[in-house]
Amino acid sequence: MVDVNKLRETAKEVISREDVRELIGYRPGTYGFRARPAFVMGPDEAGELIFTPACVNNLASYIVLEEKLPVKRGEEPDLRKVAVMVKGCDSRALVQQMEEKAYERDRILVLGIPCTGVVDMAKVEARFPNILELGEIALEGDRFVLSFNGTKEEVAKEELLADKCKRCRYPTPLVYDELLDSEVERFADDDYSDVEEMEKRAAEDKWAYWEEKFSRCIRCYSCRNVCPMCYCEDCVLDRLQPQWMRRSVDISENTAYHISRAYHLAGRCIQCGECQRVCPVDIPLMELNRKFYKDVEELYDYEPGTNVENPPLLSTFKVEDREDFIM
Amino acid sequence: MAEKNEDFEPNIVAFLCNWCSYAGADLAGTSRIQYPSNVRVIRVMCSGRVNPLFVMNALQQGADGVLISGCHPGDCHYMQGNYYARRRFNLMRNFLEYLGVEPARVRMSWVSASEGAKWKEVIEEVTNGVKEVGPMDQFKRRQLNW
Numbered sequence: 034m035v036d037v038n039k040l041r042e043t044a045k046e047v048i049s050r051e052d053v054r055e056l057i058g059y060r061p062g063t064y065g066f067r068a069r070p071a072f073v074m075g076p077d078e079a080g081e082l083i084f085t086p087a088c089v090n091n092l093a094s095y096i097v098l099e100e101k102l103p104v105k106r107g108e109e110p111d112l113r114k115v116a117v118m119v120k121g122c123d124s125r126a127l128v129q130q131m132e133e134k135a136y137e138r139d140r141i142l143v144l145g146i147p148c149t150g151v152v153d154m155a156k157v158e159a160r161f162p163n164i165l166e167l168g169e170i171a172l173e174g175d176r177f178v179l180s181f182n183g184t185k186e187e188v189a190k191e192e193l194l195a196d197k198c199k200r201c202r203y204p205t206p207l208v209y210d211e212l213l214d215s216e217v218e219r220f221a222d223d224d225y226s227d228v229e230e231m232e233k234r235a236a237e238d239k240w241a242y243w244e245e246k247f248s249r250c251i252r253c254y255s256c257r258n259v260c261p262m263c264y265c266e267d268c269v270l271d272r273l274q275p276q277w278m279r280r281s282v283d284i285s286e287n288t289a290y291h292i293s294r295a296y297h298l299a300g301r302c303i304q305c306g307e308c309q310r311v312c313p314v315d316i317p318l319m320e321l322n323r324k325f326y327k328d329v330e331e332l333y334d335y336e337p338g339t340n341v342e343n344p345p346l347l348s349t350f351k352v353e354d355r356e357d358f359i360m
Numbered sequence: 361m362a363e364k365n366e367d368f369e370p371n372i373v374a375f376l377c378n379w380c381s382y383a384g385a386d387l388a389g390t391s392r393i394q395y396p397s398n399v400r401v402i403r404v405m406c407s408g409r410v411n412p413l414f415v416m417n418a419l420q421q422g423a424d425g426v427l428i429s430g431c432h433p434g435d436c437h438y439m440q441g442n443y444y445a446r447r448r449f450n451l452m453r454n455f456l457e458y459l460g461v462e463p464a465r466v467r468m469s470w471v472s473a474s475e476g477a478k479w480k481e482v483i484e485e486v487t488n489g490v491k492e493v494g495p496m497d498q499f500k501r502r503q504l505n506w
C-alpha cells in the first residue's frame with residue numbers, strides 16, 4: 034500500500050515546483066467509504082490527499098476535460114504542467130491520450146501509484162448499507178479492512194474487488210515521473226470468458242438481452258462525460274447537422290447511442306470501467322467495450338494504451354488484415 | 361426473428377465507391393444483366409468515405425440490410441481507402457452480431473469496374489441472405505401515428 038505521508042510529501046514537493054500549475058489527486062469523501070477527486074492548487078492543500086482502495090475515479094479524464102479558454106491579447110498562455118495521480122489502469126488512459134496526440138508528454142507530471150486493486154462501491158454499499166459517517170477502507174494481505182463507527186470489519190478481497198481489477202493486466206503505471214511505491218507484480222489476467230459466453234448465444238437471445246438493457250437508458254450521457262477517451266470538442270452525439278441520433282428516449286435511439294459510443298471507443302477503450310461505474314441504471318457498458326477490446330486484440334494484435342509510439346488502430350492498416358468476411 | 365414470409369422484399373442500402381463498384385453496377389446495367397431490384401444504391405467517392413455510423417443509421421431508418429462495396433485491395437483510386445474501410449467494417453460487423461443483429465444484414469464486397477457479373481452474384485447473395493433472416497425489427501425507428 035501507498036504510504037500516505039510519503040504521498041503527501043511528494044505532492045507538496047511537486048505542487049511547490051514553479052512549472053506545476055495544479056495537482057489532481059484523491060481526498061476523503063463526506064460520508065461512507067467514498068473518496069473524491071481533489072484539485073490541489075497550492076502546497077498547503079496537499080495535506081489531505083489520500084490513496085486507499087476507495088479511490089476508484091479515473092483522474093486522467095480531468096486532464097482532457099479542462100476547458101481551454103482563449104488567451105487575452107498580450108497575455109501568455111499558461112503552459113505549466115498538470116500533475117496527476119494515476120493507478121495502473123488510469124495510466125493507460127494517459128498513454129492512449131498521448132498516442133492520439135491529445136497533448137504532449139511534457140504537459141503532464143505523472144505520480145504513479147502501483148495499485149493492488151480498488152473496491153467496487155456498489156458491492157461495498159450492498160454489504161454495508163446506509164453508513165453516514167466517514168469510514169475507511171484498507172487492504173491488508175488478501176482482506177479488505179473496513180473501519181467505521183468505531184468498529185472494524187474484515188472482508189475477503191475477492192468479495193469487494195472491482196471486476197476490472199480481477200482482469201487487470203497492468204497494476205503498475207505504464208507511464209510515470211515518480212512512483213509512489215514499489216512496483217506490483219501482475220496478479221490477474223483477462224480471458225474474455227464473459228464476452229465469449231455472450232458471443233455463443235443465439236441472435237434472438239442476444240437482442241433480447243440488449244433490448245432490455247438499452248431500454249433502461251435515460252440518456253444522461255454520464256458514460257460519455259466520465260470517459261477519459263471521450264474528449265472530442267464537437268461530439269457526434271451533440272450535433273444537430275447531421276443529427277445522428279434523435280434525443281428521444283426510445284429503443285431505437287438508445288441503441289444508436291450505445292452503438293456510437295462503443296464504436297467510437299473501438300481500439301481506444303483502456304478498460305478502466307468508469308462508464309459502467311457511473312451508470313445510474315446499471316447498463317453493463319463494459320461488456321460492449323470488451324467486445325471491441327477482444328476483437329481488436331485478436332484481429333489486429335493491438336492493445337490500446339500500452340505504447341505511446343503505436344499509431345491509433347483505425348487510422349492505420351496492414352495489407353494482410355483479415356478479409357474472410359468480404360464477398 | 362419474424363416468421364419467414366415468402367412475399368418479403370427487403371430494402372437493401374448499398375454504398376458503392378465511385379471508381380470500381382459503381383462502375384461495376386453500371387456495367388451490369390448496360391450489359392442487361394438481371395439482378396434483384398431490392399438494392400438502393402448510394403454512390404460515395406470511396407469505401408473509406410463510409411462512416412460506420414451510416415450502417416447504423418440505415419438500419420434505423422428502415423433498411424433491412426446494408427452492403428458496402430469498394431475496389432479490390434490494391435486497386436483503390438485513393439491508394440488505401442478500402443484498407444481503412446476493411447478494418448472499420450470488420451469491427452462494426454462483429455459488434456452488431458454481438459448485439460443480436462444478424463451478420464447477413466451487414467455485408468461488404470469488393471467489386472471492380474469490370475465485374476458486372478460478380479455484382480449480380482453479390483446482390484443475389486445479399487438479397488437471399490436478408491430474405492432468410494426476415495425484416496429488420498431490432499432497432500428500427502418506430503413511425504408515430506398521431
